[in-house]
Amino acid sequence: MRLAFMGTPDFAVPALQALHAAGHEIVVVYTQPPRPAGRGKKERPSPVHVAAQELGIAVRTPLSLRRDTAEHDHFTALRLDAAVVAAYGLILPVAMLDSPAHGCLNIHASLLPRWRGAAPIQAAILAGDRESGVTIMQMDAGLDTGAMLCEGRVALTPRTTATSLHDDLAAMGARLVVETLRTIPPPRPQPEEGVTYAARLTREDGRLRWDRPADMLDRQVRAMTPWPGTFTLLAGETIKIGAVTMDPTPTTAAPGTIVDDRLLVACGNGTTLRITRLQRPGRGMMEADAFLRGQAVPTGTRFDLPQP
Incomplete structure (x- = not known):
């Protein structure tokens, strides 16, 4: 498929690499701009930015997408089959969500509708959940409210940390998104009961x-x-x-x-x-x-x- 990939942190890197290895044509990667980091506060590109450069994929780093009509037009002109989003960090406007033929697919690190929001990995452990997982979701204008395409589950143990769960779910998300694009399963609406939110950490x-x-x-x-x-x-x-x-x-x-x-x-x-x-x-x-x-x-x- 002809894809765009949109992600920023380490969590998103395995999915980008897996899609590339599966033979998809990734025509562009969107990621957040380089940020000052380290003691010298030197600008550092995101992990996804670095991975995309290693794969020879063009990178775009807009500060925002909501009102950037020129960026919307550029995205539409790519004539994408789908866009894959994993912890990108920017809100996608409807003009971009509706542009690809198969829409925008989000790799979300929870079993939706439990733990919508910014910190689902931490929230699951903090709440004492017995399991977590990844949901591949068809994005819409809401906050993690889109229809579900595929999910995978993992048990949480008394020694599970956010670090270990992050790594497990990043690998799981990479496998699931490749499988989802291969089969294009029918979307299933999220249940109306059991909705919880994971606020951004401070x-x-x-x-x-x-x-x-x-x-x-x-x-x-x-x-x-x-x-x-x-x-x-x-x-x-x-x-x-x-x-x-x-x-x-x-x-x-x-x-x-x-x-x-x-x-x-x-x-x-x-x-x-x-x-x-x-x-x-x-x-x-x-x-x-x-x-x-x-x-x-x-x-x-x-x-x-x-x-x-």
């Missing part, structure tokens, strides 16, 4: 509130890795938490209190959680044993609780 979503139960905090740590990451305060210093494990030890200590000499922390409802990886400002992430060799955290020390 740094504040990573703040640990120790008065919550340990299982909820465990899911938060796994859901917020690598970004925004989770953190707490110790004597006013921000400590990043890289990994934790559930612990069956009950406690009557106040939430946020260290209850042994190996970073077992009291949480809400008398539950406890053990910190296994953490990081001080200006240092690298390290295992708890290495951290404690450099900085003692005596039993009874209390992590600062956030203000209500």
Whole structure:
């Protein structure tokens, strides 16, 4: 097929590569413009931009598409069979959605209609869902409301992180979109019940509130890795938490209190959680044993609780 591909982050790269390997004619890749990154704030192209250049595909980086009629006309003139969209980050106007013969297909990282919106991978883990997956969706003008063409499922385990689920779903989405373009299955409207939304993440979503139960905090740590990451305060210093494990030890200590000499922390409802990886400002992430060799955290020390 004659395609356009529209995506920006690492999640979208496997799909672009799979479509190219399957022999589709990808005439253009749309991605967000290079952004300042790193300590030097040098402009860095997106992962999809880099992958497209490696494949020799033309790249376009408009800042917006809503009112750019010249871009709409250019897109229409491509006479596409379909456009594949994966975490592009820009809203497509109706003029572009309706242009390709088979429309615009979105690779969405959830089992729609659960977790429409910007952060479905993190939302599924945070909510304790037992499964997640990918839906190939026919895009319309709504927010992830289009008809479903194909889906794949994956079980979530007590150790699933946003990083591991991201990689699994990126690979799954690549396989499914190639299969969808091969078969063009009939669209199925999304169910009206069970609709949930995953809001865009902010740094504040990573703040640990120790008065919550340990299982909820465990899911938060796994859901917020690598970004925004989770953190707490110790004597006013921000400590990043890289990994934790559930612990069956009950406690009557106040939430946020260290209850042994190996970073077992009291949480809400008398539950406890053990910190296994953490990081001080200006240092690298390290295992708890290495951290404690450099900085003692005596039993009874209390992590600062956030203000209500």
